[in-house]
Amino acid sequence: MSLTNFLLMRHELLLIIAALLVLMAEIFHDPAKKRSINLFSAGLFVVVTIIGFLPLQSGSLFGGMYQVTDTRLMMKNILNIGALLVSIQSVTWLNKEENSEKISEYYILLMSTLVGMDFMISAGHFLMFYIGLELATIPIAALAAYDRYSNKSAEAGIKLILISALSSGILLYGLSMIYGTTGTFYFNEIAKLFVNDNLQILGFIFFFAGMAFKISIVPFHLWTADVYEGAPVNITSYLSVISKGAAVFIFIIVLFTVFPVIIATWKKIIYVSAVLTMTIGNLFAIRQQNLKRFLAFSSISQAGYILLGFIGGNQLGMASVIYYILVYIFSNLAAFGVVAAISNARGKETIDEYNGLYRTNPALSLIMLLALFSLGGIPPLAGFFGKFFLFTAAAQQGYYILVLIAVLNTIISLYYYLLVVKAMFINKSDTPIERFNSDFPTRFALGICVAGIVITGFASIIFEVIKNISFGI
Amino acid sequence: MDILSLFVIIPILTITGIILVRDIRKVRLVAAAGMGLQLILSAVLIYLYVSARQGGDTAEMLFVKDIVWFKSLNIHYTAGVDGISVSMIALTSLVVFAGIFASWEVDFLTKEFFVSLILLASGVFGFFISLDLFTMFLFYELAVIPMYLLIGIWGSGPKEYSAMKLTLMLMGASALLLLGILGIYFNSAPDGGQLSFNILEISKEKIPMSAQYLFFPLTFVGFGVLGALFPFHTWSPDGHSSAPTAVSMLHAGVLMKLGGYGAFRVAIYLMPEAAHELSWIFIILTSISIIYGAFGAIAQKDLKYINAYSSVSHCGLVLFAILMMNETAMNGAIIQMISHGLMTALFFALIGMLYSRTHTRMINEMGGLMKVIPFLSVCYVLAGLASLGLPGLSGFVAEMTIFVGAFQHPDLFHRIVTIISVTSIVITAVYILRVIAILLLGPTINEHYEHFTDARWYEKISAVTLISFVAIIGLAPYWLFSMIGSSLQPIINKILAFNLF
Numbered sequence: 001m002s003l004t005n006f007l008l009m010r011h012e013l014l015l016i017i018a019a020l021l022v023l024m025a026e027i028f029h030d031p032a033k034k035r036s037i038n039l040f041s042a043g044l045f046v047v048v049t050i051i052g053f054l055p056l057q058s059g060s061l062f063g064g065m066y067q068v069t070d071t072r073l074m075m076k077n078i079l080n081i082g083a084l085l086v087s088i089q090s091v092t093w094l095n096k097e098e099n100s101e102k103i104s105e106y107y108i109l110l111m112s113t114l115v116g117m118d119f120m121i122s123a124g125h126f127l128m129f130y131i132g133l134e135l136a137t138i139p140i141a142a143l144a145a146y147d148r149y150s151n152k153s154a155e156a157g158i159k160l161i162l163i164s165a166l167s168s169g170i171l172l173y174g175l176s177m178i179y180g181t182t183g184t185f186y187f188n189e190i191a192k193l194f195v196n197d198n199l200q201i202l203g204f205i206f207f208f209a210g211m212a213f214k215i216s217i218v219p220f221h222l223w224t225a226d227v228y229e230g231a232p233v234n235i236t237s238y239l240s241v242i243s244k245g246a247a248v249f250i251f252i253i254v255l256f257t258v259f260p261v262i263i264a265t266w267k268k269i270i271y272v273s274a275v276l277t278m279t280i281g282n283l284f285a286i287r288q289q290n291l292k293r294f295l296a297f298s299s300i301s302q303a304g305y306i307l308l309g310f311i312g313g314n315q316l317g318m319a320s321v322i323y324y325i326l327v328y329i330f331s332n333l334a335a336f337g338v339v340a341a342i343s344n345a346r347g348k349e350t351i352d353e354y355n356g357l358y359r360t361n362p363a364l365s366l367i368m369l370l371a372l373f374s375l376g377g378i379p380p381l382a383g384f385f386g387k388f389f390l391f392t393a394a395a396q397q398g399y400y401i402l403v404l405i406a407v408l409n410t411i412i413s414l415y416y417y418l419l420v421v422k423a424m425f426i427n428k429s430d431t432p433i434e435r436f437n438s439d440f441p442t443r444f445a446l447g448i449c450v451a452g453i454v455i456t457g458f459a460s461i462i463f464e465v466i467k468n469i470s471f472g473i
Numbered sequence: 474m475d476i477l478s479l480f481v482i483i484p485i486l487t488i489t490g491i492i493l494v495r496d497i498r499k500v501r502l503v504a505a506a507g508m509g510l511q512l513i514l515s516a517v518l519i520y521l522y523v524s525a526r527q528g529g530d531t532a533e534m535l536f537v538k539d540i541v542w543f544k545s546l547n548i549h550y551t552a553g554v555d556g557i558s559v560s561m562i563a564l565t566s567l568v569v570f571a572g573i574f575a576s577w578e579v580d581f582l583t584k585e586f587f588v589s590l591i592l593l594a595s596g597v598f599g600f601f602i603s604l605d606l607f608t609m610f611l612f613y614e615l616a617v618i619p620m621y622l623l624i625g626i627w628g629s630g631p632k633e634y635s636a637m638k639l640t641l642m643l644m645g646a647s648a649l650l651l652l653g654i655l656g657i658y659f660n661s662a663p664d665g666g667q668l669s670f671n672i673l674e675i676s677k678e679k680i681p682m683s684a685q686y687l688f689f690p691l692t693f694v695g696f697g698v699l700g701a702l703f704p705f706h707t708w709s710p711d712g713h714s715s716a717p718t719a720v721s722m723l724h725a726g727v728l729m730k731l732g733g734y735g736a737f738r739v740a741i742y743l744m745p746e747a748a749h750e751l752s753w754i755f756i757i758l759t760s761i762s763i764i765y766g767a768f769g770a771i772a773q774k775d776l777k778y779i780n781a782y783s784s785v786s787h788c789g790l791v792l793f794a795i796l797m798m799n800e801t802a803m804n805g806a807i808i809q810m811i812s813h814g815l816m817t818a819l820f821f822a823l824i825g826m827l828y829s830r831t832h833t834r835m836i837n838e839m840g841g842l843m844k845v846i847p848f849l850s851v852c853y854v855l856a857g858l859a860s861l862g863l864p865g866l867s868g869f870v871a872e873m874t875i876f877v878g879a880f881q882h883p884d885l886f887h888r889i890v891t892i893i894s895v896t897s898i899v900i901t902a903v904y905i906l907r908v909i910a911i912l913l914l915g916p917t918i919n920e921h922y923e924h925f926t927d928a929r930w931y932e933k934i935s936a937v938t939l940i941s942f943v944a945i946i947g948l949a950p951y952w953l954f955s956m957i958g959s960s961l962q963p964i965i966n967k968i969l970a971f972n973l974f
Contacts, residue, residue, distance in 0.1 A: 426626055
């Protein structure tokens, strides 16, 4: 491999190097100062993220199995930002006594999943795609069971690994049908050989089901709430944002490049799943008391909105999906960041326990307010712009009924987001969560999230850049 | 820096100032100073506008400022005003200014209260200066969402229920509106070419009829909900009665006008053909609003509920007049918006002041207040007389113009609905005079009322500012007519161009 080849794969290679360095640090480090691994790993993450943004030309490796385009680079960079934020948010939690033994494991697993996602996004061949997918999934299951003495965490890990195995199986079954009818796994060749054959469509449907598990699209969403609730908060935020984002990214690439021939078919499937996902996610979220479950259902409904960007198969659609994921990373990580901070400091996780939070912890309440309003699509926050572009993309193709269903769903979602706002700002409580000062990493990560929520919308340059690197069918 | 953007920037600076100062007294002062500045600025704007018009500037919109925002979707930040927006801006700054003084006594989370209140105001100002549908929609939602906190935290009665109902209904309306705006956008260039969100550019094109039939009702209902269009008015009584004084003032006085203004500027101006075809449905609905609101007010015992239902009736009249689609009625609609904005703000301010003394809003628990607090009582009588349309006050000018305009239609349908709607004047007189009789006249029924103090200085500022403008419009409506009239020409020409009548 020449230097150029290494350069093309720099996201993955840098992460692998970083993971190995963390491993070395773990081995050669003074056991009494384990916590400094936090700083070391986070620093490595910062370096990787910054290098990722350096300009790079497109190209492909391994005979087209691995592809680098501007679109994919942008996706990887967005995931890097998200993963960086998650790792900074986790520092407080990792510094706790019970976790001090396994700090480096956390970072190594986190980086491996990210390597897997990067490979998956760069795939030009279904084998590469599948390897990336598995590499992304299995470490997450280990992370979900990170809190190993807690039954719930272990349960979450097992559930995640079982459901991943199942969905991978379904996905592989679909891929085998596609391979059987086309005789190739290369994306560009399949696209040429696809002829709207029934078996091929069946293969596509299995593939879709497999992806739907990862993105938690209704009716493949049932694992989401349990796993989100059981896993430690920081892992949950990683699952809901990065893992979902990566799956959305590769899914839209595959739909647009591999399956343009059967667009009429997948449009129908996406239509129905978008309606179901939004509506069911929203209706179930209303009844949740535990904030992690609450955000789990909210994230299911967000996946439904994201599908609106898929349906047109247009450039604006892809741009709005990538942009929305970026916005969603900031908003959801802000929400999870507050939940994590409170959970780590006071161990409270239900909405009722948040009553009167504004009196005792005004800053955290305000951040939560911004995050929820952004998720609900209230201007002038970034979520409003994100949703607006998604809806515009669907309306451009004439899906006005779908847009109507989506906007009505945003009203339902606003209702339950306001329930949390009401708990924090309006309700009174005899035993509010006592005042506490969060430490620097938490504040820093939340600060970046808030800046992201406020700026991403106004700064039109971000959307324009994303729009330029997106493509349609 | 152009003058229009200042209307959004000053509130934001005021909010920053409020966040920075610590003392409650200073918070109030900063808020009052900021909004006072805004009031002066709107006076300057009126002066600049009038002198520009007299200087022979006949552009449809003046002081236009256009900044490209999202290039690929052709979204701009476009600000510009005509006579109608100038008068709405002036109304808003008056009501906000009065509202600050009416909420002088908020003693609990004061800082947050003024921040939310001024945030709401900045949304309203932004809405009135926008010429771009996207920016307009953004400001619209920005004006709605602080209401939830304002009512939920500082309200009274079933405040959480009312706040949620109001927010969800208005956001539901904005959902319809969003769809309408997207529909307009994708049909804004029927002959090909660049799609646009700019109202002036779209108004030059003719949106295809099939699209108009779909998107006119969506847009009109979307704005109509905010203008308390029957049967979507139910948020208004609950919301207004639970809201704290300043919020009721701002909401009934200004925010409901967003509905009328939007319906006029977006729904009817951009899609006049469909508006003409479908207006009969909405005319019937607005007539129901007018009559139903007035009867509803008779049945209420709570002062705020009475006033909220009266707002439903009066705002119904605004939409009714807009739908008549002729010059006289539309003139009346704009004046009715301003007149209702002023007098309903005055009403709510006075109710707030009464409540802070009597601690009840039930009319049958009060009586004989004229003797103990004459200043407030006289103000109340004046507001009531304006509301029932006494000549010399603003209500008369507005309602007279509207009904004359509506009666200009020669056909039977328009005549009948006009006659039905005119009866609301009588019904209004019933509920206004009944309240005045029970509340203010007669013997003082509670001896501890004898210790009441009359209006304090900040209450006087609030009330006198509003009353003087109600009287000015009533006595000298001509300057307002001349400002609005020329701005109505583009839409009137558009209606005449396809020769509907």
